[in-house]
Amino acid sequence: MGHLLEISNLKISTPRGKNLVPLLDKVSLNVPKGQCLGIVGESGCGKSITATSLLQQLPYPLRVTEGTTAFDSFQHGKVDLLTLPSKKMRNIRGREIAMIFQEPMTSLDPIFTIQQQMFEALQFHFPRMSHKEMLDKCLSMLVKVNIPRPEQTLSSYPHQLSGGQLQRIMIAIALMNDPRLLIADEPTTALDVTIQMQILDLMNELKESNDAAVLMITHDLGVIAETSQHVAVFYAGHIVEEAPVMELFHHPQHPYTKGLLKSISSLSGDSNLLYAIPGIVPPGGSWDAHCRFAARCEYASEKCLKDVPALTEVASGHLCRCFLHRQEVEA
Amino acid sequence: MSDKKTYVDRRLPTGDSLLKQLWQDPLGRAGFLGILFILLLALFAPIIARYDVAQINSKARLAAPSGTYWFGTDNFGRDIFSRIVYGAQVSLLVGVVSVSIAAGIGYLFGLAAGFFEGKVESTIMMLMDIIFAFPSILLALLIVAVLGTSIVNTMIAIGIVNIPVFARTVRASVKAVKGTDYIANARSVGLKNSVILFRHITPNSLAPFTVQATLALSSAILTEATMSFLGLGIQPPNPSWGSMLSEARTYMEMAPWMVVFPALFIIFTILSFNILGDALRDALDPKLKL
């Protein structure tokens, strides 16, 4: 079973003073072809940098200190994205792997028109494309993402368009070259609630029609529910739970996941109190050699403060990093 | 963005910790020491200077630096070292007084503009814009042309030129602090305007103000030197590094030391103030650090 993308033991650190502080700690993930893998976690848990590291776009001074990847590229065969030479990397970016970001309002260059920026995406990979071919392609993509007046939009500048429209354009640009993998980093967080659903529906549709795989990064479990088939829960730099989506929602194993689900249901639930997991996420550099969630965990035991639990399979396709499951009686 | 509304205590770190922070920054240390050096020269001029600055000694004209005349002599046989040392007095004096004038008036203008807003603000800022639009040298020269050349008029001219910078800085600070929730709360609790003004707004405006003051000092010293160089600043025989440099030009080849020492001291002083100003800016508002 060949995955489209396999990530093994990815570790990303940043220098702080004389030391290297880990921000992402030995993360392993697989993205199957044509499916959506969701990564969920709070800010600072390392989910975004996982994505940017795949495109060799980590902001200075962060860097990958360990780990390998295997991406099934149709241009270059099976490659390790982390060590790929820059020329080949550029071939892959925007063509085989595309990325969309959180803030559509600032993701486009304000001094160029939409048309110029869409053409760019084509020109980088297909320099011989004629003007007419590019124009046709752009128009058809804009139609695909449900932009009402494509010609007008093409000649507009980013500041003249709304957040929802801009995000659709970003999706259009991303999918224009038929990438096999779309990385979406909090694509709906900056949008109005009403627009969010539209964008997610659009992404699901396009995923189907393009047969693209999606890496959906978000802090919002609702987004995961709408889009993903598998989900990995990140906490303090490593994965604490991984499962098919339904399984995770119905049978969460890790106390953190349970806490997350509890805080969502408390929003719509009957209780008067909004549930929040007490405590805060420990920042990189302060991780001790024991379970990183222990301080906030209501099930914590002595063992939790002594060792780091390993990621173990608790049910078919369901991984969990917790000492609890060994003692668990319920299914 | 949330940090627009949150009250950020921008009071100057207490003198103690500010000095410590500056000391740790190598540039801050350098700037501070540089200024200290010049300050000491100026303060102890009467003791350090070995000869009278106006004493003409035709037998020792254009003498090279030696044990007798540390920096050599000029075309009148005057000891350059002593003139440099007294020149430090002049530069610092003109700098400090003119910047004080500018800061004082600019502060009042900025405070008024930021606090009262409306017509008061637009009138004041328009006046500031007019002054600011003029190249500083030209304006200073014009003012001195009108008032006449004297040390006091030089100070006034440079002072006027630097007012807008302070007015703008203070006004921006006042407006920033005014907009915070903290002040809105203070108001809602019923504190009087003047109390709010002095107890909360003023201390918080002090940080950028200090940075500007340091940079204004360097600019003032530069302007004074330029004016003196052109002959429209400090008049001979009073020593000023600028006029010393100008007089030196005719004798450049025969007595290069006449050129080198004044030039060096001018550059050194301005550089020290600039470095200190930058270090202060970094220390007081690390967000601006690049």
Added chain:
Amino acid sequence: MLIPILLGISIAIFLIMQLIPGDVVSGILGIEETPELRAMWEKKLGIDKPLVTQYFNWISGVVRGDFGESFRTGAKVFPEILWRFSISAELAILACIVAWIIAFPLGILSALKRNSFIDRIVRVAALLGVSVPGFAFATLLILFLALVFGYYPPIKYVSLMQNPLKNLEIMILPAIVLGSSMAGSVMRMTRSSMLEVLRQDFIKAVRAKGAPERITIMRHAFRNASIPIVTLVGMQIGILMGGTVVIEQIFSIPGLGQYLLTGIFQRDFPIVQGTVLFMATIYVIINLLVDILYTYIDPRITYS
């Protein structure tokens, strides 16, 4: 909108001139002054009339291109201003070229390679550019060239038309001096503006599209970064004007700045008034052009 500003400036200048103590007439006549001679000169120079009349006479002349005549020499001021302006303008343009050739590449490079060797050099150079006054640099430079190479900059001015090479030789040193002081602040601004832009999301997005780095930097980053740089350059025109006064004096270049200085020293009102008014007008026009340039670079700004 322009006219009131310029009118205001002209009034201000005129009034300031009136405040100057010291008297042109006594300057001209000296000890030979008698009441009759004085009255004759005052009438001749037109300074016996009331201020308002003097102002109107002056202004109405100005709009017709007549800035009056020098009190000293009687020569018409305006043609002199125009000729000298062309010289100062040449110097200014050369200085800008020098400044930009140094500042832009170094500023961009230092933003791209933070904390590297180049970055440090650039920061030091920028600091020096701001801290070393033009006249000090010029004097030291001349001294250095004289002592080490035995070279002296030419004293007699030769125009571009007469002898381009000689003209260049005359202009190159002052241009370098003026340019280097400007380069300092332009370099700093380029660096900080580039750093600011490179942090933006759309830069990430362009790279994610697969852009070659050169295009990301030059087409996207630099063009966006140039917006505040253009503001700075507009402001620098003012500094340039101030700088030319000193530099022209040092290198004996018959430019507008030197003319102004002469006028101030000699209490020659028409020269000072005319020159300052002219300089102010140029400054206003250039800033206007800068504003128009903005709307060309940044589509978010509309001309109103």
